[in-house]
Amino acid sequence: MTLTKRNLVMRISSETGLAQQEIHRIIQKTLDHIAGALATGDKVELRKFGVFGIAIRKPRVGRNPKQPQADVAIPLRAVVKFKASKELKLGVARLPAKKILAQQVAKRRTRKKAV
Numbered sequence: 618m619t620l621t622k623r624n625l626v627m628r629i630s631s632e633t634g635l636a637q638q639e640i641h642r643i644i645q646k647t648l649d650h651i652a653g654a655l656a657t658g659d660k661v662e663l664r665k666f667g668v669f670g671i672a673i674r675k676p677r678v679g680r681n682p683k684q685p686q687a688d689v690a691i692p693l694r695a696v697v698k699f700k701a702s703k704e705l706k707l708g709v710a711r712l713p714a715k716k717i718l719a720q721q722v723a724k725r726r727t728r729k730k731a732v
Contacts, residue, residue: 619625655697665704 624646629644630637651669654661661669674696679689701709 637683658695663702665702667699667701667705668689672702 621642626637626640626644629635633640651661655669658671660671661715663669671720672695674694677691677692679691681687681689
């Protein structure tokens, strides 16, 4: 299951008893501040979760798969990077990897059949 912003609002609202609108506004403000900090090149550190930062990708030459003979110049650019905290890594490491992989493969097969 994917945890969406809506799911997060509903969970927090049921746990705290606060109105969903208020929770949504707080979550959106938090995300806006994180995005704003990253847009100015600042690092965002959330203890026990991870660190968001900016990485610079070097310019390079790529290929268009439809026209492999034509080179495509990919310019220098900034991208968002994320480094998970030790606690987050340990929590994810406890997951049953084989079961999750089987679920992901099943989802891909279902999507391919639907198309």
